[in-house]
């Protein structure tokens with residue numbers, strides 16, 4: 001229960017609920033609601049999670065709305081009035097769906113929300129039921145103690161992020177844009193987590209940019225015929241050569257302003273000059289998060305699927321491949337031109353799915369508020385911008401002119417492979433990290 005029980009029998013009063021005391025249980029509750037998103041509509045959907053979130057908010061008098069975009073695909077949105085309603089609003093968004101988990105691979109049941117070794121274990125522990133829980137715990141505490149945010153907050157708990165957001169963020173932005181009226185800035189995933197450089201500096205990576213994507217189908221048409229005959233126009237041979245060229249191709253180093261700022265901060269914290277031309281050395285310094293940073297230094301295109309043929313003695317007339325392409329903010333045209341020149345004239349390239357890259361500058365009052373809130377809880381904290389190699393719901397909100405940041409504050413033990421937690425086996429979040437997160441988030445809201 002959330003209320004203090006005033007005892008008249010001389011027993012000690014029950015401890016008063018706080019954000020720190022609630023966050024872990026809320027996170028466990030959310031993990032126990034299976035919201036696996038298979039990307040084909042076959043999962044359980046997010047309806048139960050949306051209802052749970054709405055109950056948590058309604059308990060303190062808010063009137064959250066649940067929006068169902070398709071059967072079971074539900075998102076919850078609520079607006080909290082701020083002190084100064086003339087100021088633009090701030091959006092705090094999180095997704096409630098998770099990628100599937102194969103229980104047999106895990107130490108603990110991925111949907112049990114076990115606590116072990118100081119961590120909450122389960123699918124969604126870092127992506128991103130942790131932030132959903134932190135947001136709920138902080139907002140509940142502020143409502144319980146009558147502390148209004150300085151400006152309007154819009155909270156959005158969204159379906160379908162893991163499959164592109166069609167049934168979540170994209171649906172709300174296209175069909176219910178009025179929910180975000182007057183909102184100019186947003187925080188969400190993937191950022192705010194710590195990277196301990198040494199005992200004098202801990203970087204907190206704030207996401208200010210995201211790579212864009214081009215998922216493509218490549219097709220080569222050739223001359224069909226009998227496998228025993230000569231054929232100098234074999235579609236498989238032509239396609240495989242092109243795919244192999246692409247797979248081995250390294251796109252040139254492109255240091256965007258976000259990556260430049262990140263490297264500057266890192267070299268300052270390390271007290272050494274980092275040479276962008278020698279990134280191998282820099283990436284070594286970064287340990288586990290190198291795999292998040294390494295791919296933000298250049299465009300990439302990875303062949304992921306191949307298809308051709310139906311019988312061993314028949315040369316097919318067509319061969320296809322699929323490629324997952326990712327481009328840096330500002331480099332989409334260069335990416336596509338380079339791609340075509342590597343593939344050559346025989347390959348027809350079609351888009352399967354694409355989404356834009358986004359980038360905002362690392363400055364302004366909101367960034368100050370992040371910096372201040374982190375510093376208050378961690379004296380060696382230093383907020384730095386970084387570019388995410390993947391995509392999030394931020395891409396949808398950017399269409400409404402909202403400046404998006406990845407800021408879901410977490411202090412992590414240096415030995416935890418945080419990047420490996422995302423969609424990984426044994427995903428888990430430190431309890432102390434969640435408690436740190438709610439303190440920072442609460443201070444951040446005070447200062448926003």
Ligand SMILES: [Zn+2]
Nearest residue numbers: 127128161189
């Ligand atoms: Zn996520």
